[in-house]
Amino acid sequence: xxxxxxxxxxxxxxxxxxxxxxxxxxxxxxxxxxxxxxxxxxxxxxxxxxxxxxxxxxxxxxxxxxxxxxxxxxxxxxxxxxxxxxxxxxxxxxxxxxxxxxxxxxxxxxxxxxxxxxxxxxxxxxxxxxxxxxxxxxxxxxxxxxxxxxxxxxxxxxxxxxxxxxxxxxxxxxxxxxxxxxxxxxxxxxxxxxxxxxxxxxxxxxxxxxxxxxxxxxxxxxxxxxxxxxxxxxxxxxxxxxxxxxxxxxxxxxxxxxxxxxxxxxxxxxxxxxxxxxxxxxxxxxxxxxxxxxxxxxxxxxxxxxxxxxxxxxxxxxxxxxxxxxxxxxxxxxxxxxxxxxxxxxxxxxxxxxxxxxxxxxxxxxxxxxxxxxxxxxxxxxxxxxxxxxxxxxxxxxxxxxxxxxxxxxxxxxxxxxxxxxxxxxxxxxxxxxxxxxxxxxxxxxxxxxxxxxxxxxxxxxxxxxxxxxxxxxxxxxxxxxxxxxxxxxxxxxxxxxx
Numbered sequence: 001x002x003x004x005x006x007x008x009x010x011x012x013x014x015x016x017x018x019x020x021x022x023x024x025x026x027x028x029x030x031x032x033x034x035x036x037x038x039x040x041x042x043x044x045x046x047x048x049x050x051x052x053x054x055x056x057x058x059x060x061x062x063x064x065x066x067x068x069x070x071x072x073x074x075x076x077x078x079x080x081x082x083x084x085x086x087x088x089x090x091x092x093x094x095x096x097x098x099x100x101x102x103x104x105x106x107x108x109x110x111x112x113x114x115x116x117x118x119x120x121x122x123x124x125x126x127x128x129x130x131x132x133x134x135x136x137x138x139x140x141x142x143x144x145x146x147x148x149x150x151x152x153x154x155x156x157x158x159x160x161x162x163x164x165x166x167x168x169x170x171x172x173x174x175x176x177x178x179x180x181x182x183x184x185x186x187x188x189x190x191x192x193x194x195x196x197x198x199x200x201x202x203x204x205x206x207x208x209x210x211x212x213x214x215x216x217x218x219x220x221x222x223x224x225x226x227x228x229x230x231x232x233x234x235x236x237x238x239x240x241x242x243x244x245x246x247x248x249x250x251x252x253x254x255x256x257x258x259x260x261x262x263x264x265x266x267x268x269x270x271x272x273x274x275x276x277x278x279x280x281x282x283x284x285x286x287x288x289x290x291x292x293x294x295x296x297x298x299x300x301x302x303x304x305x306x307x308x309x310x311x312x313x314x315x316x317x318x319x320x321x322x323x324x325x326x327x328x329x330x331x332x333x334x335x336x337x338x339x340x341x342x343x344x345x346x347x348x349x350x351x352x353x354x355x356x357x358x359x360x361x362x363x364x365x366x367x368x369x370x371x372x373x374x375x376x377x378x379x380x381x382x383x384x385x386x387x388x389x390x391x392x393x394x395x396x397x398x399x400x401x402x403x404x405x406x407x408x409x410x411x412x413x414x415x416x417x418x419x420x421x422x423x424x425x426x427x428x429x430x431x432x433x434x435x436x437x438x439x440x441x442x443x444x445x446x447x448x449x450x451x452x453x454x455x456x457x458x459x460x461x462x463x464x465x466x467x468x469x470x471x472x473x474x475x476x477x478x479x480x481x482x483x484x485x486x487x488x489x490x491x492x493x494x495x496x497x498x499x
Contacts, residue, residue, distance in 0.1 A: 005026055005029075005306050005307070006026060006075070006076055006078070006079035006306070007025065007026060007027075008023060008024065008025055008026065008034070008075060008079060009023075009024050009026050009031075009075075009079045009080070009299060009302055009303070009306070010022065010023045010024070010071075010072045010075055010079065010080045010081075011080070011081050011082070011295040011296070011298035011299045011302065012065075012068060012072075012080070012081070012082035012083070012105065012107070012109075012295070012298075013082075013083060013085070013293075013294045013295045013298065014043065014061070014065075014082070014083065014084040014085065014088060014101070014109065015041075015043070015085055015142055015143055015294070016042075016043050016044035016085060016086045016087040016142050016143025016144035016145070016165055016167055016168075017040065017041075017042055017043070017044065017142065017143030017144075017165070017166060017167050017215070017267060018038055018039065018040050018041060018143070018215060019038070019039050019041050019043075019061070019064050019065070019068070020036070020037070020038050020293075020294075020295050021035075021036070021037040021038075021068045021071070021072070021295070022035070022036050022295045022296065022299060023035035023036075023071065023072065024299055026303075026306075029303075029307065031299065031303070035071065037067070037068055037071065039064045039067075040263045040264075041057075041060055041061050041064050042057070042060075042143065042167060042266075042267070043057060043061055043087040043088075043143065043144075044086070044087045044143040044144040044165060044167035044168055044171070045057065045167055045171060046058070046060075046061075046087075047087060047090065047091060050092065051090050051091055051092050052091065052092050052093050053087070053091040053093055053094070053097055058097055058100070061097070061101065062100055062101060062104045065101050065104035065105045066104045066105075068105055069104055069105040069106045069107070072105075072106075072107065073106045075107070077107065077108065078305070078306070079302070079306075080107045080302075081110075081298045081299075081301065081302045082105060082107050082108065082109045082110070083109065083110050083111065083112045083117075083120075083294075083298065083395065084098070084109055084110070084111040084112070085111075085112065085114075085117055085142060085144070085145065085294070086114065086117075086142060086143070086144030086145035086161075086163070086165065087143065087144050088111045089111055089113070089114070089396075090144070094111065095420075098111070108422075110395035110396065110397050110398070111395060111396045111397065112395050112396065113161070113390060113396060114145055114147065114160075114161020114163075115159045115160070115161055115390040116390070116391075116392065116393070116394070116395070117142075117145070117147055117161060117294060118140075118147040118148070118149045118156065118159035118160065118161055119149070119156045119159055119297075119392055119393075120294050120297030120298055120301060121138060121140045121147050121149065121213055121293055121294050121297055122138050122149040122151045122154075122156040122159070122297065123154065123156070123296070123297035123300045123301060124213065124290075124292035124293045124294060124295065124296030124297030124298075124299075124300065125138045125211055125213050125290045125292045125293070125296075125297075126151065126153065126154040126292075127154065127292060127296060127297075127300055128290050128291055128292025128296055129211060129288070129290045129292065131209055131211075133207070133208040133209035134152060134208060135150055135151070135152050135157075135206065135207040135208055135209075136150070136151055136152070136207055136208070136209045136210070136211055137149070137150055137202060137204075137206075137207040137209070137210045137211065137282070137284075138150075138151065138210075138211045138212075138213055138290075139210070139211070139212055139213070139217070139278055139287075140212075140213040140214045140217075140293060140294070141165065141166055141212075141214045141216035141217060141271050141274050141275065142165045142166070142214060143165045143166055143167035143168070143267070144163070144165040144167060144168050145161050145162060145163050145164065145165050146161075146162045146164055146165060146274055146278075147159070147160070147161050147162075148160045148161075148162065148198060148202050150202060150206055150207050158201060158202070158206075159390075160198050160201070160202070162194050162195060162198065163194070164190070164191055164194045164274060165270070165274070166216050166267040166268070166270040166271035166274065167267050167270065168270070169187055169190075169191065169269075169270030169271075169273055169274060170266065170267045170268075170269055170270030170271075171270075172187070172190075173186055173187035173190070173270070173273075174187070174252070174269050174270065177251050177252040177253065177266065178250070178251060179246065179247070179249045179250055179251055179252065179254070179269060180250070181247045184243065184246065184247050184269075184273065187269075187270070187273045188273055188276065188277055191273055191274050191276075191277035191278075192277045192280065192281055195277060195278065195281045195282075196281070199281050199282065202282050203282055203283060204282060204283040204284060204285075209288070210282075210284050210286070210287040210288070211287065211288055211289070211290050212234060212275075212287050212288070212289045212290065213289070213290045213292060213293045214293060215264065216264075216267075216268075216271030216272075216274070216275065217234065217271075217275065217287070217289050218289055218291075219260060219261065219264045219268060219271065220234055220239075220242065220271065220272060220275055221233065221234050221289045222259040222260070223242065223257045223258065223259055223260050224238040224239075224241075224242065225259075226257075226258035226259040227241075227242075227257065227258055229241040229242060232286065233286050233287055233288045233289065234275070234279075234286065234287040234288075234289065235285065235286050235287075236279045236280075236284065236285060236286075239272070239275055239276045239279055240276075242272055242276075243272060243273075243276050245257070246269055246272060252265055252266055252268075252269065255268065255269075301393065310358075310393065311392055311393035312362070312391075312392075312393035312394055312398070313362075314392075314393075315391050315392045315393050315394065316362045316365050316366060317365070319366060319369060319385075319389070319391070320365050320366060320369065322369075323369035323370075323371070323372040323385070324371075324372050325365070325366070325368050325369055325371070325372075326368065326446070327365075328448065329368075329443065329446050330364050330365050330367075330368065331364075332443050332448070333364045333367075333436075333439045333440060333443050334360075334361060334364035334365070336439040336442060336443065336451065337360050337361075337364055337435055337436060337439045338357070340435050340438065340439065340456045341357060341360070341435065343455060343456045343457070344456065344457070344458055345457070347459055347460075348431070348458050348459075349424075349427075349428060349431075350428065350431055350432065350435070353428070356428055356432055359401060359402060359405065359432065360405075360432050360435065360436060362402055363402060363405045363406055363409070363432070363436055364436065364439075366382060366386060366402070366406060367379065367382055367406045367409050367436065367440070368382065369381075369382045369385055369386075370382035370383070370384075370385065379406060379407055379408075379409055379410050379411070380407060382406045382407070383403040383404070383406045383407030384403075386399055386402050386403040386406055387399050387400060387403035397421075397422050400420075400421060401421055401422075401425050401429060404417045404418055404421060404429055404433075405429055405432055405433045405436060408433045408437075409433060409436045409437050409440060410437065410440060411488070412488055412491065413430075413433070413434075413437070413488050413489060413491070413492040413494075414492070415430055415492050415493070418430050418433075430492075431458065434458075434463065434489065434494065437485065437488075438456070438463075438465070438485070441478070441481045441482060441485050442478065444477065444478065444481055445477065445478075452467055452468045452471050453468065454466060454467045454468075461493055461494045461495060462494075462495050462497070463489070463494060463495065463496045463497070464496075464497045464498070465482070465496070465497070465498040465499075466498070466499060467498070467499070472498070472499070482496070482498050486498070
């Protein structure tokens with residue numbers, strides 16, 4: 001836990017329809033919301049047929065982030081969490097956009113998986129809605145995807161992200177704002193087809209209460225109440241009347257519903273289609289609406305990191321247990337890695353970087369999970385699991401960083417594996433990997449014997465290891481392994497000297 005937690009924390013959600021930011025005051029572990037910002041950016045509408053984000057949409061998004069950035073520009077980096085969702089998962093030029101977006105916001109932005117988005121949404125809802133239900137269904141209709149979660153208290157038990165959202169459905173079936181009955185019928189059939197593989201998993205018999213979490217659900221709820229089509233939350237009967245009304249309109253400009261925000265109108269038909277299909281396929285009778293969503297979940301996740309309860313550490317522990325790692329051996333390697341870090345001087349950027357230390361801890365714990373698949377090339381199996389698994393708390397960039405370190409921890413060291421990592425990891429990850437490699441070499445015998453006192457120094461590309469006199473002569477296998485390691489490092493441009 002930090003000596004002094006930040007006074008303010010903020011979360012930024014770069015959604016496919018809207019960008020949201022919430023700012024909270026943190027006092028004695030308790031939160032008070034002090035500011036909310038929301039802008040309808042419609043990021044998903046800027047994707048062309050090749051999934052490239054167009055320049056006009058990028059400019060609109062960057063202008064929004066500059067306004068957000070002005071509010072949180074001076075916040076410490078560890079007091080802000082900013083994430084991108086479905087559109088940035090799909091966009092082929094997402095990395096190019098993110099580099100500009102981070103400059104505009106003045107904070108790092110991570111892209112999260114659909115399942116991680118679902119987990120965070122549930123966290124936001126769980127801390128916003130009091131409920132006596134043992135199991136709750138939470139549905140969040142986004143611009144490009146819809147998340148379905150069943151959870152108990154503050155734990156999400158089942159999570160899915162379905163690639164349909166209010167923007168993508170509206171663009172696909174109601175282009176240019178045209179509304180027709182055949183288009184609605186096609187859109188409804190499409191939404192039902194997307195949901196069909198998950199119908200059994202999220203059916204009403206598996207939960208006691210349904211909660212909607214998103215601008216689409218809030219807009220639908222307001223319209224149904226104002227029109228008198230529903231009295232207590234959102235109901236199937238109310239949705240049927242809403243769809244009947246929309247089918248009578250020939251264009252979005254004809255929609256004249258009470259309490260419907262004009263900004264929401266262009267994507268409202270797509271959201272209504274998803275809502276109706278969800279009620280029908282999952283046999284929902286009634287749903288309440290929550291104010292909590294992804295950004296509130298991000299705040300809760302951020303609090304966990306601030307108060308030393310990082311969900312990522314729990315995920316790593318669970319993964320290590322699942323793949324039956326030798327935890328004693330991993331602990332030995334971790335101890336040696338930490339000892340090495342403590343010896344590095346001011347000319348090395350790693351010792352004073354807590355995040356680098358944390359990722360090295362996780363790499364130590366997970367570097368051998370591939371053994372459970374096969375010993376041959378196990379480091380590649382380990383990296384594949386890390387890079388492609390649904391790891392709670394980890395962003396896509398987190399997984400790529402951790403996967404790269406683990407993949408390169410033995411055999412040939414390829415620096416090209418790090419070039420596409422987000423700064424500063426493109427520069428730090430090679431050093432982190434070298435430290436892990438050396439620790440693994442020194443513990444190849446897997447014995448529970450303490451290593452002798454040794455000294456490590458790293459100055460640019462020169463690495464020196466010094467052991468007590470005669471120790472290497474008495475440890476021929478380690479000596480041979482260090483010779484081999486020196487060859488591997490030499491091919492990557494590093495010089496390892498040892499004695």
